[in-house]
Amino acid sequence: MLPMADRAVGSPRTESAIRVDAASKSFEKGVRAVDAVDLEVGAGEFFTLLGPSGCGKTTLLRLLAGLEQPDSGRITIGGQVMDGVPPHRRSVNTVFQSYALFPHRNVRRNIGFGLEMRGTDAGEIDARTRRMAELIGIDGLLDREVAQLSGGQRQRVALARALINEPDVLLLDEPLSALDADLRGRLQLELKRLQRRLGMTFVFVTHDQQEAMVMSDRMAVLDAGRIVQVGPPDAIYEAPAALFVARFMGHQNFVPIHGRDAAGVDTPLGRLEGAFGTGDHLLLRPETIRLGDEAQTVPNRFEATVEERLYRGETTEYRLACGGLRLLASRANRGQPEHQVGETIRVGVSPRGTATVSD
Incomplete structure (x- = not known):
């Protein structure tokens, strides 16, 4: 795989990065969080799972990550069936809402953690960590402790840690939700620009309609574990497929x-x-x-x-x-x-x- 900074940007990529076929997942008391979902995400696409709390979007993301296994159906990532494949064997990384940074490690060692676990040479870890930090715009923070970082800085560290392993797919579980409105708006644009520059597949979970419309190439609106509509943001906003979608997108008339x-x-x-x-x-x-x-x-x-x-x-x-x-x-x-x-x-x-x- 090419280093991310050297990947072709804007080149056509028509193959599927993710395919979900009739995937279902139930929890206690028979609650079906994901209900026979079919979904296809193209390589190099910024795809958003959008819906209210409890609609199944985070469960679907966890199925992609391997943190949950479907009760039925099939998930394919990069052309490989993921049946029983654990998270660390999948070419995906996840940025969580809480960022999940290690408080006992400074920024440098947080970013390089995944490479350490792979047994990568220390010199290569240092070089790739510096390059990733520069790409994300936090190269001046490498020796800081996590407790010294602002919310926006922590978000960038979590993003750098997820990207340094060069996954085929980056999964993002509402990573901007804890930030103030101004910073959130700026990071939305930065994240979209970064995704375009890398040409990587991003799958983003949010309940925020405006955030989804700003960032997405396409998005899926979910309700009660099912996908109600999939399409580009403008098509979903201007031509919602059902009253639920129209109301969730903020329409009132x-x-x-x-x-x-x-x-x-x-x-x-x-x-x-x-x-x-x-x-x-x-x-x-x-x-x-x-x-x-x-x-x-x-x-x-x-x-x-x-x-x-x-x-x-x-x-x-x-x-x-x-x-x-x-x-x-x-x-x-x-x-x-x-x-x-x-x-x-x-x-x-x-x-x-x-x-x-x-x-």
């Missing part, structure tokens, strides 16, 4: 469809003209709803009352009442007049800014 024909749909908002899908609810994305004069630019218009206005800096959110429904609209602040609470305004909806979903 669900308009019941009472009837439809080739020309449009009938809803509590009135008749909406256009080509809509076959679902029983219309999903209106807040950022696509047009307000005031801007409503004239789209084909479907109705009146609504502003119940609440929330200024968020770059955007302003409006809570609207219309047809017995409550709608959320989000508008970028570009110096246009603001609408006030209690005001009746014109609202516009285009079929291009909608999707249809069903239970």
